[in-house]
Amino acid sequence: MTDLHRDKILILDFGAQYTQLIARRVRELGVYCEIWAWDHDPSEIAAFGARGIILSGGPESTTVDGAPRAPQEAFDSGLPLLGICYGMQTMAKQLGGETESADAREYGHAEVTLVAPDTLFGDLNDHGSRPPRLDVWMSHGDHVAKAPPGFTVTATTARVPVAAFANEGKRWYGVQFHPEVTHTQSGQALLRRFVVEVCGCETLWTAEHIIEDQVARVRDTVGSDEVILGLSGGVDSSVVAALLHRAIGDQLTCVFVDTGLLRWQEGDQVMATFADASDAHGLGIRVIRVDARERYFGALAGVTDPEAKRKIIGNLFVEIFDEQAGKLANAKWLAQGTIYPDVIESAGSKTGKAHVIKSHHNVGGLPEHMKLGLVEPLRELFKDEVRRIGVALGLPHEMVHRHPFPGPGLGVRILGEVKAEYADILARADAVFIEELRKAGLYDKTSQAFAVFLPVKSVGVVGDARAYEWVIALRAVETVDFMTAHWAHLPYDFLGRVSNRIINEVRGVSRVVYDVSGKPPATIEWE
Ligand code: XMP
Numbered sequence: 366m367t368d369l370h371r372d373k374i375l376i377l378d379f380g381a382q383y384t385q386l387i388a389r390r391v392r393e394l395g396v397y398c399e400i401w402a403w404d405h406d407p408s409e410i411a412a413f414g415a416r417g418i419i420l421s422g423g424p425e426s427t428t429v430d431g432a433p434r435a436p437q438e439a440f441d442s443g444l445p446l447l448g449i450c451y452g453m454q455t456m457a458k459q460l461g462g463e464t465e466s467a468d469a470r471e472y473g474h475a476e477v478t479l480v481a482p483d484t485l486f487g488d489l490n491d492h493g494s495r496p497p498r499l500d501v502w503m504s505h506g507d508h509v510a511k512a513p514p515g516f517t518v519t520a521t522t523a524r525v526p527v528a529a530f531a532n533e534g535k536r537w538y539g540v541q542f543h544p545e546v547t548h549t550q551s552g553q554a555l556l557r558r559f560v561v562e563v564c565g566c567e568t569l570w571t572a573e574h575i576i577e578d579q580v581a582r583v584r585d586t587v588g589s590d591e592v593i594l595g596l597s598g599g600v601d602s603s604v605v606a607a608l609l610h611r612a613i614g615d616q617l618t619c620v621f622v623d624t625g626l627l628r629w630q631e632g633d634q635v636m637a638t639f640a641d642a643s644d645a646h647g648l649g650i651r652v653i654r655v656d657a658r659e660r661y662f663g664a665l666a667g668v669t670d671p672e673a674k675r676k677i678i679g680n681l682f683v684e685i686f687d688e689q690a691g692k693l694a695n696a697k698w699l700a701q702g703t704i705y706p707d708v709i710e711s712a713g714s715k716t717g718k719a720h721v722i723k724s725h726h727n728v729g730g731l732p733e734h735m736k737l738g739l740v741e742p743l744r745e746l747f748k749d750e751v752r753r754i755g756v757a758l759g760l761p762h763e764m765v766h767r768h769p770f771p772g773p774g775l776g777v778r779i780l781g782e783v784k785a786e787y788a789d790i791l792a793r794a795d796a797v798f799i800e801e802l803r804k805a806g807l808y809d810k811t812s813q814a815f816a817v818f819l820p821v822k823s824v825g826v827v828g829d830a831r832a833y834e835w836v837i838a839l840r841a842v843e844t845v846d847f848m849t850a851h852w853a854h855l856p857y858d859f860l861g862r863v864s865n866r867i868i869n870e871v872r873g874v875s876r877v878v879y880d881v882s883g884k885p886p887a888t889i890e891w892e
Contacts, residue, residue: 368569475542501528502549510527584613591698674776812847842884
């Protein structure tokens, strides 16, 4: 079997927003990489066995005492190095060059001129010019004023005297600009030159190899034991289900809890996709479907505080899952859809200097007393890789490319008290919105779109009579990281069509409004 971790890159993170992007680009090239905080135990570097090290950008200034430094072990390793932005600046500083702060930050497009050929740039040339020039993207305050001894300045710009440098003998390189962002035209080609030409990595990291590797590892880990998985219908748990099924077949049992707070007909869809083996589309996985709707609505009756609702929904899930797991006497393992960004986030930098972007977690975790071993086959993967292997495992494209759906589901999209009647209205209205988005080719252009139930009655005319009925709000946003978001500028005629359909088809709704608030200050969800 291919050892797909054989050729790998280590990325030392100085806290840049773009570090995960560097890792994703390296993975897209077909090479495994890991992100470690810059102050990760340096004695582990040699044992890790990378073929090269990338030093990321970061928010600090090398001109300040006590700023983060690359570990000496990185230089002593004899491995190729690529410093990006801050990573380049700290190389300069640590190796005897000079850095300085500029009066103003440089942010955005720049053109670099390649002034001395090296292996990193090779024959890259965005303009076919002499000397070669590249269109790049810059984001920095400081820059390198003087390259260290043994280094050649390989690129300059009008503003930055040392836009790139190289020590070909040692295979150490630095670039002031960001090759990982798509605005740098030849950025991916440049990363390929480092990873493949300079470090000599073979491109083994493909969806097929990842599946093959994980299947083998899961079999190795669990042997003939049984495994349980909470299947939510979301991307991560769905891919875990398909992957484990491929690895261990009927040793896997999934528990699907129908909370009554899911998308329209989601329970049936989950069963059709995963459990049903009677047609070509079903995977034939053992899925226990728990109808817990009444329990959820009972527990939520009279509760209006959003955080209290979240707690109740999360705790009840744990309780129900626990009951089901208790019935599977032979289950020794619990599978979870933890993905790499969760792992990076919980590792973080020991000094807390790296920017930790908080993510939401659905439930607090399962009780200790369950004493199950953990199987987390997506721990090494970014979301886009999870999607790719999902498709390769035969999951429907639509399911794998779904918008995110919060753990508490419709529970936080029904403002105030949650009732079965409201959940039904909301799920129907939401289904109309999503169906129309897909029909109009707008679904993939928005990052998240959904309907919200507003517990206010507004007047409408039904036939000749006035009727007071509920209000549905539509929310659609465009975002990269879900930390900030713009409201999606959906066409008026499209919104009109959705509104008409909801009012005509969903009983109990007399008015539809569109949310035009950005985040910040408004959050994406309404609660
Ligand atoms: P906000 O509303 O904070 O949402 O702007 C950002 C992203 O997080 C999702 N979200 C949640 N996900 N449990 C979850 O699993 C939650 O309690 C929760 N609250 C918000 C939201 O859907 C969006 O994608």
